[in-house]
Amino acid sequence: MQSNRVTIVDVAREAHVSVGTASNVLNRPQVVAESTRRKVERAIDKLGFVPSRAARLLRSGNPTCVGAILLDIRNPFYTDVARGIEERLGQDTYSLLIGSSDSVRERESRYLKLFEAQGVAGIIAATVDGSGKPYRQLIERGLNVVLLESSFEDLPVSSVRVNNTAGAQAAVRHLVELGFDQVVMLNGPHRIRQCAERLAGARQALADHGLGPDSLTEVQVDQLNSMGGEQAARRWLENNRGPAAFFCVNDMVAIGLQRALTYSGGYSPVCNPIVGFDDIGVVADRAVPITSVRQPTYELGHRAADLLLTTHAGQPTEHVTFVPELVIRASTLPR
Amino acid sequence: MQSNRVTIVDVAREAHVSVGTASNVLNRPQVVAESTRRKVERAIDKLGFVPSRAARLLRSGNPTCVGAILLDIRNPFYTDVARGIEERLGQDTYSLLIGSSDSVRERESRYLKLFEAQGVAGIIAATVDGSGKPYRQLIERGLNVVLLESSFEDLPVSSVRVNNTAGAQAAVRHLVELGFDQVVMLNGPHRIRQCAERLAGARQALADHGLGPDSLTEVQVDQLNSMGGEQAARRWLENNRGPAAFFCVNDMVAIGLQRALTYSGGYSPVCNPIVGFDDIGVVADRAVPITSVRQPTYELGHRAADLLLTTHAGQPTEHVTFVPELVIRASTLPR
DNA sequence: TTGTACGCGTTATCAC
DNA sequence: GTGATAACGCGTACAA
Numbered sequence: 001m002q003s004n005r006v007t008i009v010d011v012a013r014e015a016h017v018s019v020g021t022a023s024n025v026l027n028r029p030q031v032v033a034e035s036t037r038r039k040v041e042r043a044i045d046k047l048g049f050v051p052s053r054a055a056r057l058l059r060s061g062n063p064t065c066v067g068a069i070l071l072d073i074r075n076p077f078y079t080d081v082a083r084g085i086e087e088r089l090g091q092d093t094y095s096l097l098i099g100s101s102d103s104v105r106e107r108e109s110r111y112l113k114l115f116e117a118q119g120v121a122g123i124i125a126a127t128v129d130g131s132g133k134p135y136r137q138l139i140e141r142g143l144n145v146v147l148l149e150s151s152f153e154d155l156p157v158s159s160v161r162v163n164n165t166a167g168a169q170a171a172v173r174h175l176v177e178l179g180f181d182q183v184v185m186l187n188g189p190h191r192i193r194q195c196a197e198r199l200a201g202a203r204q205a206l207a208d209h210g211l212g213p214d215s216l217t218e219v220q221v222d223q224l225n226s227m228g229g230e231q232a233a234r235r236w237l238e239n240n241r242g243p244a245a246f247f248c249v250n251d252m253v254a255i256g257l258q259r260a261l262t263y264s265g266g267y268s269p270v271c272n273p274i275v276g277f278d279d280i281g282v283v284a285d286r287a288v289p290i291t292s293v294r295q296p297t298y299e300l301g302h303r304a305a306d307l308l309l310t311t312h313a314g315q316p317t318e319h320v321t322f323v324p325e326l327v328i329r330a331s332t333l334p335r
Numbered sequence: 336m337q338s339n340r341v342t343i344v345d346v347a348r349e350a351h352v353s354v355g356t357a358s359n360v361l362n363r364p365q366v367v368a369e370s371t372r373r374k375v376e377r378a379i380d381k382l383g384f385v386p387s388r389a390a391r392l393l394r395s396g397n398p399t400c401v402g403a404i405l406l407d408i409r410n411p412f413y414t415d416v417a418r419g420i421e422e423r424l425g426q427d428t429y430s431l432l433i434g435s436s437d438s439v440r441e442r443e444s445r446y447l448k449l450f451e452a453q454g455v456a457g458i459i460a461a462t463v464d465g466s467g468k469p470y471r472q473l474i475e476r477g478l479n480v481v482l483l484e485s486s487f488e489d490l491p492v493s494s495v496r497v498n499n500t501a502g503a504q505a506a507v508r509h510l511v512e513l514g515f516d517q518v519v520m521l522n523g524p525h526r527i528r529q530c531a532e533r534l535a536g537a538r539q540a541l542a543d544h545g546l547g548p549d550s551l552t553e554v555q556v557d558q559l560n561s562m563g564g565e566q567a568a569r570r571w572l573e574n575n576r577g578p579a580a581f582f583c584v585n586d587m588v589a590i591g592l593q594r595a596l597t598y599s600g601g602y603s604p605v606c607n608p609i610v611g612f613d614d615i616g617v618v619a620d621r622a623v624p625i626t627s628v629r630q631p632t633y634e635l636g637h638r639a640a641d642l643l644l645t646t647h648a649g650q651p652t653e654h655v656t657f658v659p660e661l662v663i664r665a666s667t668l669p670r
Numbered sequence: 671t672t673g674t675a676c677g678c679g680t681t682a683t684c685a686c
Numbered sequence: 687g688t689g690a691t692a693a694c695g696c697g698t699a700c701a702a
Contacts, residue, residue: 065453095446368672
């Protein structure tokens with residue numbers, strides 16, 4: 001805040017009214033006479049007065065912001081979700097604060113603290129830590145939280161997600177039906193809920209076809225982005241050759257995998273089918289468009305914001321699960 | 336803010352000390368005895384106390400946030416810039432608030448108001464409106480502002496950008512050297528500074544080769560994203576056929592153009608060379624990788640944040656201009 | 671070293 | 687319909 005901040009006192013003086021009246025013009029225009037109202041409004045315009053949210057929050061306790069913690073702001077999936085959130089918040093004139101945890105626990109709790117300190121109305125979060133540790137106290141204190149892509153069994157928190165198990169199952173079933181009895185899954189750490197669930201779905205699909213647990217090879221990805229996917233794929237390629245079917249925990253990782261395969265020479269969608277997850281826009285028009293499990297991104301965000309604003313402390317929590325859809329593209333061609 | 340907020344008073348009571356002491360533990364730990372300090376710290380942990388920034392800001396006037404207004408949060412260029420900003424802010428323990436104007440004036444000024452009301456330390460903005468109207472009062476009031484990709488002649492504001500004219504000039508020169516004497520430019524509204532500058536650079540390149548003003552056809556893009564590019568390209572394709580060289584104001588638009596050309600059938604990089612701007616990661620591994628003018632994205636953000644934090648009111652403004660670099664790819668093949 | 675009192679900008683309550 | 691004033695939670699002199 002700069003030193004010469006314009007306050008409501010300045011406005012009152014400029015308009016030759018009391019602070020109370022000036023405040024009334026802002027908050028209950030009905031109770032103030034037409035002419036005085038105009039005087040005050042002119043003063044506001046002239047001075048460029050913008051009411052301090054800090055003071056307003058302090059006094060009234062009504063927050064005007066909502067915080068969102070995303071796993072990776074550079075992943076279009078999350079920015080599309082954010083767009084859905086923002087749209088819904090706009091209906092109730094809330095604003096959105098965004099933080100990207102980059103799947104780092106410390107970053108996540110830093111943003112959590114920051115948002116609480118800012119006095120947000122609530123937090124929508126994609127968490128790195130399935131245990132929910134950083135959220136327990138927050139929720140006990142009565143802060144509104146809605147989880148994205150996750151849920152905590154032992155905490156009263158609403159959640160919005162797709163059925164990851166079903167999505168992964170459809171993805172891997174598709175690979176098996178192409179004739180593969182081995183699947184390589186590029187996956188992130190299991191403490192991230194979606195990673196664990198998508199792995200379970202993949203295993204389930206293999207089991208459904210009578211394939212044992214060793215028909216799935218898991219390759220760990222350090223970061224859930226294209227760089228992470230590329231590095232993991234490079235590591236895998238050092239020790240493996242020949243046909244292999246790939247399932248990636250998300251599309252960014254799939255893009256990295258595809259890049260690594262291409263650079264390694266002789267990438268063929270027939271020998272190396274790839275299925276990703278999220279169906280972010282860019283996978284559709286790559287050199288070889290990637291088959292992916294589509295999430296209703298915008299709705300995810302919209303619904304999460306809706307839950308946050310309409311559910312209040314004490315009310316029962318709600319868990320919304322959308323059904324994902326496998327979108328088949330050239331990255332998974334029949335042999 | 337929820338009803339049962341934990342305040343410093345609760346902490347003091349829990350630790351059996353006075354509020355002043357509790358406050359001192361937070362802000363000047365040196366002056367308080369080791370044992371009392373630990374008592375207070377335990378109480379803070381136990382209650383999960385998070386100091387209200389609202390109150391702190393109100394009292395001390397030291398903001399802890401910086402706001403960034405981006406043209407489009409779904410464009411990787413801007414999220415990469417945001418990453419650069421955030422990195423630099425972290426060094427001084429500031430946090431970043433992000434708003435996406437989507438090139439809409441009203442959204443831009445809404446965020447401007449919001450950030451000021453939040454009491455941010457300053458604002459880094461990519462503006463939609465080259466006139467700088469919404470910034471004048473803000474700056475007069477002493478709010479710190481750094482512009483991204485733009486600058487206002489008549490306002491004392493620092494700025495960080497690349498040399499757009501030089502970048503566009505290199506792009507179009509490249510097209511001319513491929514043998515084209517006509518260039519189609521997919522461009523946004525000229526009130527967006529980069530659009531105007533890149534157009535000027537394109538014109539300059541043509542003039543350098545003795546080509547007149549009608550050697551450039553400008554096609555207006557409604558939104559500076561792939562959808563906007565695709566729609567503009569469709570409109571153009573309705574009335575035009577055959578070889579044409581394209582320069583796009585940014586990569587997202589170029590992606591849309593490429594999509595439209597592909598769908599229209601018979602897209603050939605030889606007959607339809609395309610150059611984009613920004614060099615966002617995804618253009619490099621599309622079916623036909625797109626030649627693009629590279630911006631030092633991360634540095635742009637880093638430098639902007641640095642300027643914001645180190646330049647203070649009254650000091651002279653600074654204008655940082657980076658040199659862009661043309662990265663040639665398969666979308667511009669020699670005939 | 672610790673406790674107390676005041677002020678930051680706003681809103682709400684109450685007289686006028 | 688309007689004006690004065692207390693209160694929100696915290697930081698900081700200054701007094702103890």
